[in-house]
Amino acid sequence: MKSIITLTAILICSMNGMAQDFAKAMTNAKTAYSAGKLEDTHFALQQAMQEVDLIVGKEVLKLLPPKMDSLTNNAKDDNVTSNVGFVGCTIHRVYGKPGKQADLSIISNSPMVAMINSFLNSPLLGGMMSDGKTKTVKVQGYKARLEKQPGSTDDKNDYQLQMPLGNALITFKVDDCTDTQILDMANTIPFQQIAKLIQ
The missing domain is CATH 3.40.1000 (Protein Transport Mog1p; Chain A)
Incomplete structure (x- = not known):
């Protein structure tokens, strides 16, 4: 689990624009969670995961011949x-x-x-x-x-x-x-x- 978190952090740091979108989604999730808005929290976390998926996908394309x-x-x-x-x-x-x-x-x-x-x-x-x-x-x-x-x-x-x-x-x-x-x-x-x- 620790290696997955580390890999995700490296991928996020390597792509600044997407990293900002990820950070914004995580901030929105924390804010919504603190306010007790679980549906909004869930939505913001989904947005963050979509950003991670996009980052990983672009890294996979770089590996292809x-x-x-x-x-x-x-x-x-x-x-x-x-x-x-x-x-x-x-x-x-x-x-x-x-x-x-x-x-x-x-x-x-x-x-x-x-x-x-x-x-x-x-x-x-x-x-x-x-x-x-x-x-x-x-x-x-x-x-x-x-x-x-x-x-x-x-x-x-x-x-x-x-x-x-x-x-x-x-x-x-x-x-x-x-x-x-x-x-x-x-x-x-x-x-x-x-x-x-x-x-």
């Missing part, structure tokens, strides 16, 4: 969104151009993590859901579900990799590739470093 295979990152399409409710934030990056693209999304506190873990860790469920187009793979020691999808032509396929990483769900889609190519690209993503930030 600028290029995958021959596909270059479209920096203008990078996006971090703080979600309302139980879901934390969504981190999104696109490589390449429409038609030949790699799309990476990381959703913290995803409700889909439990379902994907069930498929990956239960032979019965994994077998029932197997239709010859999905298989369980390991990427950097993490179990993931790899699914073949129809591509742009009969001889080309799109692939989607879904990997639970703690309480986050990573979804990585690549157009017109082989299973080996998507796994090679996925191996360039620093999952261990990302896991440390988003936990």
